[in-house]
Amino acid sequence: MSGQDNEGFSGGEDTAVGGIAADRLRSIIERVERLEEERKALAGDIKDIFTEAKSAGFDVKVIRQIIRLRKQEPSEVEEQETLLDIYRRALGM
Amino acid sequence: MSGQDNEGFSGGEDTAVGGIAADRLRSIIERVERLEEERKALAGDIKDIFTEAKSAGFDVKVIRQIIRLRKQEPSEVEEQETLLDIYRRALGM
Amino acid sequence: MSGQDNEGFSGGEDTAVGGIAADRLRSIIERVERLEEERKALAGDIKDIFTEAKSAGFDVKVIRQIIRLRKQEPSEVEEQETLLDIYRRALGM
Amino acid sequence: MSGQDNEGFSGGEDTAVGGIAADRLRSIIERVERLEEERKALAGDIKDIFTEAKSAGFDVKVIRQIIRLRKQEPSEVEEQETLLDIYRRALGM
Numbered sequence: 001m002s003g004q005d006n007e008g009f010s011g012g013e014d015t016a017v018g019g020i021a022a023d024r025l026r027s028i029i030e031r032v033e034r035l036e037e038e039r040k041a042l043a044g045d046i047k048d049i050f051t052e053a054k055s056a057g058f059d060v061k062v063i064r065q066i067i068r069l070r071k072q073e074p075s076e077v078e079e080q081e082t083l084l085d086i087y088r089r090a091l092g093m
Numbered sequence: 094m095s096g097q098d099n100e101g102f103s104g105g106e107d108t109a110v111g112g113i114a115a116d117r118l119r120s121i122i123e124r125v126e127r128l129e130e131e132r133k134a135l136a137g138d139i140k141d142i143f144t145e146a147k148s149a150g151f152d153v154k155v156i157r158q159i160i161r162l163r164k165q166e167p168s169e170v171e172e173q174e175t176l177l178d179i180y181r182r183a184l185g186m
Numbered sequence: 187m188s189g190q191d192n193e194g195f196s197g198g199e200d201t202a203v204g205g206i207a208a209d210r211l212r213s214i215i216e217r218v219e220r221l222e223e224e225r226k227a228l229a230g231d232i233k234d235i236f237t238e239a240k241s242a243g244f245d246v247k248v249i250r251q252i253i254r255l256r257k258q259e260p261s262e263v264e265e266q267e268t269l270l271d272i273y274r275r276a277l278g279m
Numbered sequence: 280m281s282g283q284d285n286e287g288f289s290g291g292e293d294t295a296v297g298g299i300a301a302d303r304l305r306s307i308i309e310r311v312e313r314l315e316e317e318r319k320a321l322a323g324d325i326k327d328i329f330t331e332a333k334s335a336g337f338d339v340k341v342i343r344q345i346i347r348l349r350k351q352e353p354s355e356v357e358e359q360e361t362l363l364d365i366y367r368r369a370l371g372m
Contacts, residue, residue, distance in 0.1 A: 021149070025156075025366060028151065028156065049124050063125075067125060093255070183206040214331070253312060
């Protein structure tokens with residue numbers, strides 16, 4: 001069966017089509033498709049929250065920036081903001 | 094409270110910091126962060142399935158192509174494959 | 187010749203393979219490939235400048251932020267920075 | 280001057296603002312911006328060619344696929360197409 005490890009996948013034999021473990025291939029593909037569906041649904045949920053935020057009067061770009069900042073260490077944020085200030089002043093911005 | 098619609102969000106009053114509905118802002122941000130965590134976890138799960146596929150002897154690039162094809166209408170797939178053949182022959186590929 | 191407009195492309199006749207204006211198709215593909223090569227080269231040049239910036243002691247992430255800011259209107263930058271401050275204070279950041 | 284190597288950059292002294300080699304920083308930023316402009320222009324040129332291709336009756340998705348195939352080794356393309364056929368048959372597609 002073409003060197004594919006079929007253990008732990010099905011109790012019985014896999015349908016070998018062209019030397020391929022067809023059931024296993026189908027299982028892999030369907031699991032990926034299901035997870036991709038879930039990812040898409042989550043992306044929709046996130047979009048909905050931003051729509052809610054916008055209609056509540058918040059600035060979505062600024063909220064995204066807050067989320068980015070919260071992912072970083074506070075000391076790292078502070079250091080970069082200090083540098084940003086220095087560079088801006090150097091450039092006369 | 095700065096014109097933000099707070100209805101349906103909390104029973105009590107929101108903490109207004111600088112005229113901002115702070116609790117609502119925090120709720121929005123934390124919900125987005127939670128969903129982003131879930132998306133990241135799903136991406137990891139998908140990656141694991143492809144790792145499994147690879148060690149079972151499947152070609153991951155080809156599996157991805159199969160998944161793309163399954164998203165399209167069969168008639169659309171067929172039409173594009175016909176055109177691809179025509180273009181390749183025209184180019185001597 | 188398959189309904190393709192060949193005007194302004196070549197003085198003579200196009201090689202029709204499978205009803206396809208083969209020369210025109212080839213010209214389109216080769217022009218895209220050439221432009222993609224140039225884009226890739228530019229991406230490499232940009233990367234080199236950031237490498238130079240880094241070895242000159244600059245913080246590349248901060249330089250990227252400066253470049254983003256310079257693309258925006260100063261009034262827009264100021265407004266977003268004010269909002270960012272307000273949101274951060276509201277969140278106790 | 281804050282450890283930044285200014286050699287080979289300008290004959291004279293750099294304006295040190297906040298300990299920063301301001302001229303060098305400005306030069307880096309402006310060069311990146313110029314290259315990014317060029318990249319954007321090339322992306323526009325590529326888009327124009329696809330618009331031309333479409334109005335000449337070609338299928339743009341198929342042309343993109345041709346371009347992808349031309350980047351691969353012919354033997355690699357052939358191998359993947361063989362596998363794609365096997366997987367499709369195994370899945371009854």
